[in-house]
Amino acid sequence: MATPYREKLDKIRMAFPQPVSDRVHDSYFVHSIMRALDLVDSLKSEVPVLGPREPLDYAAAQQAQLPEGSSTVEEVTTNLVDYFKGLTIWGHPRTQINVVPPPSISSLIATVLTGLYNPNLAWDEYSHKVALAEVEAVAMSASLMGYDPARASGVFTFGGTGTTLYGVKVGLEKAVPGAMQNGVGAGAIVFASDCSHYCRYNVAGWLGLGAKNLITISTDGRNTMKIDILRDQARAALQSGWPIAAIVATLGTTDAFGLDDLEAIVNLRDELVQEFNLPYRPHVHADAVIGWAWQVFSDYNFETNPLGFRPRTVRALAGASQRIRHLSLADSIGIDFHKTGFTPYISSLVLFKDRDDLNLLSRSQEQMPYLYQFGEHRPGMFTLETSRGGMGALAALANLKLLGKEGLRVTIGHIVEMTQLLREHLEGHASTCVLNRDNFGTVTLFRVYPDGVDTFAIKDQEMNDAVFRAALLRHNDYNRKIYDYVHKEAMAGRGVVISLTDSYRQTSYDEPVLALKSFILSPFTDEANVEAVVEKVLEARGKIAV
């Protein structure tokens, strides 16, 4: 007679994939996944959201208790699918919200396989050939960025934030040698632009430098860091005896696709090394988590334009490429495949031009007695993480292989094309005004005005003349109402879900400029979806009191 626990254990074993080939059980496993897909599928409709979107009850969630008994796989599946109710479908042609991509099938298979066999990239003893997948993804990305793959190296880490953390940490070790061992001492300075990602505060804070030692450099009207100000601030810091841990250049800011002038920043860095006779080279990290993908156009023939993009698209792609083609000048680069590389979260890679940089982070074998006694490849000796899953690396590799350079060109080119089309439509109406007209990315920030406003003049007036303060604030309010209407309509299956930014920029007299925002990142977006944005906005205009 089996003991009660044995009987229960048999059931639990059925809920795991079988370690030894068992075709019958395999089909149960596959069927279980299909059931989940079916259930999610039944939540789909015309609305770009899964099922109904209901208010969230956090108080009830806080009462959750571990169940006394077990459940079946089927019960848990039904329950899990329930958590997806109300989630935005990022790939839906009617979604234009933010930089969240729909993942490709190959990248999803990569995550299922890594979930299933659970390699740990800390050490090739625990990941074996999946370690090669990471090395291959690193090599492909390094050469795409223009690094020498024989000299470059990199690791997948916990997000775009992690890539900046790595870049600045390596820079800190260069500026304050031995910081890993001795602490940061009096600290060091980090520079980044005021359009750079807010993760700069985390990075400076968590590295022990302090967010107050982060110097934020202002940007020009195109969201590019002002080099003269960077030069003055860097000189001032060095004159006061501060080391510079890193200068973070952003290539593709989150909201506006601003592109810093990496070439000028690197030249400035070299100048400073000379002028102050520095014993180290201040580290230049390129936060290209969004912009990296545009590097596929660095050798695209914009003259013959073999993919047949429209002239406005070609201009935008060439304009972005002008800045992005210099990425290899940076000492390190952050890449998010989970943004413009169409993988699921988390798939972020930090690349270093010189692999010796990573040695600055190494711990000694004596500090890690239970790991790394053998094997050839041991990134865990220097990574921040101990366990490091294979999902990010394998999903990235899957998409690099699936899309190739041409597939990336087609996909990125298409979303830029749709963005340009949207701007063209918006510019075709007297009541709408595109704020970031000359921008090369896939975000469009725009405002809508009531009758009687001169939309040719208003943008400058609101931005630069305090006399227009009251009008600016009134129009902020007006645009918020437009947004509310468009959003409500989209949630009822009419139109497109866009988003809103409370402060696209500050005016010269320190008021926020609110803007409607369309962020196109779905390969499924088409002309009709772009036209629908304009139609809905005009419709809203007719319904909203001034």
Ligand SMILES: *Cc1c(COP(=O)(O)O)cnc(C)c1O
């Ligand atoms: C999204 C983003 C980050 C942060 O990346 P996560 O992957 O969300 O951690 C950093 N920098 C820029 C420019 C970003 O757009």
